[in-house]
Amino acid sequence: DAKTTQPPSMDCAEGRAANLPCNHSTISGNEYVYWYRQIHSQGPQYIIHGLKNNETNEMASLIITEDRKSSTLILPHATLRDTAVYYCIVRVGGSQGNLIFGKGTKLSVKP
Amino acid sequence: GAVVSQHPSWVICKSGTSVKIECRSLDFQATTMFWYRQFPKQSLMLMATSNEGSKATYEQGVEKDKFLINHASLTLSTLTVTSAHPEDSSFYICSARPWDRQISVAFFGQGTRLTVV
Numbered sequence: 001d002a003k004t005t006q007p008p009s010m011d012c013a014e015g016r017a018a019n020l021p022c023n024h025s026t027i028s029g030n031e032y033v034y035w036y037r038q039i040h041s042q043g044p045q046y047i048i049h050g051l052k053n054n055e056t057n058e059m060a061s062l063i064i065t066e067d068r069k070s071s072t073l074i075l076p077h078a079t080l081r082d083t084a085v086y087y088c089i090v091r092v093g094g095s096q097g098n099l100i101f102g103k104g105t106k107l108s109v110k111p
Numbered sequence: 112g113a114v115v116s117q118h119p120s121w122v123i124c125k126s127g128t129s130v131k132i133e134c135r136s137l138d139f140q141a142t143t144m145f146w147y148r149q150f151p152k153q154s155l156m157l158m159a160t161s162n163e164g165s166k167a168t169y170e171q172g173v174e175k176d177k178f179l180i181n182h183a184s185l186t187l188s189t190l191t192v193t194s195a196h197p198e199d200s201s202f203y204i205c206s207a208r209p210w211d212r213q214i215s216v217a218f219f220g221q222g223t224r225l226t227v228v
Binding site: 034036038041042043044045046049087098099100101102103104 | 115117145147154155156157160202204206216217218219220221222224
């Protein structure tokens with residue numbers, strides 16, 4: 001699986017958009033980009049995934065660069081409840097799903 | 112999204128005893144479930160892959176005789192920590208992927224906090 005690189009921490013003001021970057025320069029053509037988040041003392045929560053097109057759902061938007069070497073998760077209006085560790089994971093889409101977690105980005109949303 | 116439920120949410124046990132943790136997929140079937148362990152301020156570490164009707168596969172360094180996994184049905188996997196010791200205290204998390212979906216989106220349980228005293 002391709003390795004991902006994320007900043008260890010980020011701050012965001014409540015109500016503002018949170019933009020979380022992820023580099024995955026060694027991604028291969030059949031690998032998807034998944035985003036999960038883990039709120040303190042809970043299991044990870046699925047947010048969104050994509051292959052090459054930008055994706056949007058009720059939680060977030062995922063912007064993938066044209067060369068697919070990086071992506072950005074966007075929380076359009078961050079709230080205090082979005083404070084969590086966000087994980088960017090690259091994985092072959094049809095695989096079993098044993099996800100390998102890196103260290104992620106600790107997002108702190110501040111009032 | 113699909114729901115995965117773990118039980119118990121937390122457990123305290125005495126050193127030397129065994130503890131069983133259940134992982135259930137509530138609204139989908141899963142031929143494969145996964146068990147992770149997370150120590151404080153660290154990321155999740157995959158322990159083993161639980162396969163319905165067959166033996167689990169363990170990651171390197173994980174003792175299969177200590178962490179017994181049973182996946183008896185398409186909706187239930189159990190992890191038993193045998194002869195628990197204080198160093199086994201950790202946050203244990205399971206995940207499952209619906210078997211009938213082409214793209215593997217894994218859903219996670221809420222985790223089980225194990226404290227061995």
